[in-house]
Amino acid sequence: MREKDKLVGTPVSRIDGILKVTGKADYSVDHPIKNAAYAILFKSTIAAGTITNIDSAEAEKSPGVLAVITHKNAPKLNVKGGIRGGAMLQSPAIEFYGQNIGIVVADTFEQARHAAHLIKVDYDKKTPKADFDKLASEAKPPKDNHDEKWGDAKAALGTASYTVEETYSTPIEHHHPMEPHAAIAEWTGNQVTLYSSAQIVNGAQNAAAATLNLSPENVRIVSPYIGGGFGSKGGQWANLVLTAVAAKVANRPVKLALTRNQMVNSVGLRQQNFQKVSLAATKEGKLTALAHEITTHCAIDTEFVEPCGDCSKIMYDTPNALITYKVVPMNVILPTYTRGPGKSTGSFALESAVDELAYKLKMDPIVFRIKNEPAKDPSNGKPWSSRKAVECLQAGAKAFGWDKRKMEPRQNQDGDYLIGYGVAAGTYPAHQRPSSAIVKLNREGSTVTAIVELAAADLGTGTYTILAQTAADALDLPIKNVTVHIGDSDLPPAAGSVGSVGATSYANVVNDACIKLTDELIAKSGKQYYARPTASQLMVSEKIPTHQTRVDSKPLASAEEYSAHSFNANFAEVRVNKLTGMVRVSRFLAVTGAGKILNPKTARSQIIGGNVWGIGMALTEESVLDPRWGNFVTRSLADYHVPSNLDIGDLDAIFIREEDTLANKMGIKGIGEVGIVGVAAAVANAVFNATGKRVRELPITPDKLL
């Protein structure tokens, strides 16, 4: 195939787009299952204590009700089977507000919801631990400790001529994907099929099987489309197995969808963090110390700590570094992976502090960053597989018009508006994970078609499309002749769409399978070729009706010798109303070096989508707990403010050309996570440049700028 005809690297429109915009793509509970009953969860109205009684008599007599399941009659589950967050009706203990305490199953959704209102619950109530401001001082190092130290940061800070020591606060956030967590369970004997949304298809299969005390072969996950997940559908939560429980008890297929309000205490959250960042530099702007001390909270009985110090480990060259974590248990649902876990929040602290230090040095923050660019990974001494951080900053500065920035705040005004520019860098690790795939070829006359099969996940990001592009190129077929089957645990096992490993792992294994298949066809022909023929040519020339192969791919053994990461630079222009404090991001540019970009169209969508969440993180998004009772007062999308269209100005994404076959054979680094990293800091830095006010507590709502 001629290079210019290749599809990889071109902006192919997503092949599942028409299905989605015409409503023909079946998401979890859309699947047409005959005779399905409807279940609804009901939840605790205290955050700590014990259920002393549940009176469900009236609910059970309510029309259409098939079953009411509580800890009193729920089947015994294996709570250590890999389902996150507990709340599986195994005990009367209450550990957070809105914990699942029962299921109502009825013929219709309305009957189930009505009956749930008729249930009376008595509690022995305890005072919850829900006030992070007060509990933070009790935080202790986590059991799974990721502290890092080289040199002596504290000593270097004590003697430096320029220092910044500030604490940055980020609130609880929720993922709130458009599609709430939902599932259909259908049993056949001791086998259950779960139509669900899973970012890790095999992970969901294994967790559901272990929890339900089944072998994995007896659990099938069907998850062809996912309406967003952002980490909340990476691990699986109680709703998945409770749907199976409801279907078993009711002896019917059951559909169970969470309500938007239930999403706040069912499927994890991004935890609140206090991050103290201390930087020291010489007067020439050479960084001499970096300390990043993180305090956060976790669930009452299970630890999860976002790695907020990860960016600090690798962004800048410093002889002295200290990264520490402390965590305090609280009566809230288990925190979990949330887009750019640790890096998005950690970069807000680090990149704000870098901006503050650059101001103290009276130095352009881009110049400061370039001065402190590390030649190798400062945390482990490994060479970079590739690193385009400086190129991102330079290309971005040019494209954005950074030279128009006035360093002193409040110098750029337009009527009632103060205008500011901000920059911040970001990074996310690049990894390939083991995956398997089957590629099948069929020929009718001279027409060859391919089917690609693996248990991959498409979060809505374009997995179907990039795999069709990859296979079409590798097999020499038009893209319309390639069918991609993913999102089903009956297919060969694959990595998850998590941690920016999806595209890398899936595209590499599909490419490997296509190469292997071509090798097999060459061998089958028994001929010698001057130029390597393509699979589609061989199918026709050798008149092969059908051929298929499977491959199991692993990361390159040599990849471990390198430090492989995506890098970016984020540029924000904000307009701040100087009277009301309302901030609008009028322009945002993300420049990313992330290896091979398989599809610039879907990649751009990924990056600007991450940017929008980052802008939300900076300006609008916050889940607020009432510390007295542990409930979220931000109950819905009317209270939890994701950015509206009007909040977002012009967005643009630039990719830096980067060839990196050290990280993996295809040179892919992944872009799902990095798009949000550094965004909030760029906006906050722009707000400082506009107003002269440094806001270290997100989100930057109007009251903080008065």
Added chain:
Amino acid sequence: MRPFKYTSATDISSAVKGLAGKPNAKFLAGGTNLLDLMKEDVERPDELIDINRLPLTNIKTITIGTNQGGLSIGGLGKNTDAANHPLVRQQYPLLTQAILAGASGQIRNMATNGGNLLQRTRCPYFYEVSMPCNKREPGTGCSALQGVNRLHAIFGWSEKCVAVYPSDMSIALAALDAVVTVRNASGQERAIPFADFHRLPGDTPEKETSLNPGELITAIELPKNNFANHSYYLKVRDRASYAFALISVAAALELNGNKISKARIAMGGVAHKPWRVLKAEQLLVGKEATEANFRLAATAGMADARPLEHNKFKVELGNRSIVLALQQALNGSKS
């Protein structure tokens, strides 16, 4: 949502008669608030009388007493239609701005003018049925008083309730001295001045308006005025669209040269009802329209504010917002 009886009325008389003597029945208009509250189990009517087919959607020129050339806006007209009607846009641009500052396009297409007036508070404790709330369950206490109250009242609250009234449209209507016409089961009509339509919480926060049981809002009447060239609705909020006001200000000026002959200022996001800032209005009449005078007026208007633990910023923000809204009104800003 609990089971309820649904009926549909085709004429006004049968609608109001249908509701008579049924304390747990409610009219269903756009449903954008009521149905949400029913799904949340906050509202539990046993009967809904759908009034969407009643002929109460007209917008027409009227005479109110000796005031000729006012406008009557049908109680069941849609918010979108009211905002975009040429007569409203020309004569009451403040109302257009306020309506368009609220909710989303989809919600405004469903929501009715009368229903907008009857929106209930978005206080999260009102929605969370497991929590005390005097408005939802009189006598249980106010959870917000000592709770998370960043969005709550700074004027006119009581120990029983610190919730704020959410409508944007009503803030403009308060500034424009609207009159609400209602009809009861006997067919009697009465006119309620807008200032008297909504109530402060006092000891009965569950009673939010001066509507009597069974009364139907038939129209909202606007007297003719000379504010069209100098009015502005300012809404400060946590995001640019689809968020309730931290503070909103409806400001309108009638000018004689640069001298203020009439001033109207109403605020949203600060009280249990649209908050007319009469002290500020009185201070402005007869004065030059200058920033200095706007500042004096704003300071006077905010002097009685009693903020709660988390909303102290509303005092300063309210002060600034009054000044900014008056300046925009003076400049004849339209949006």
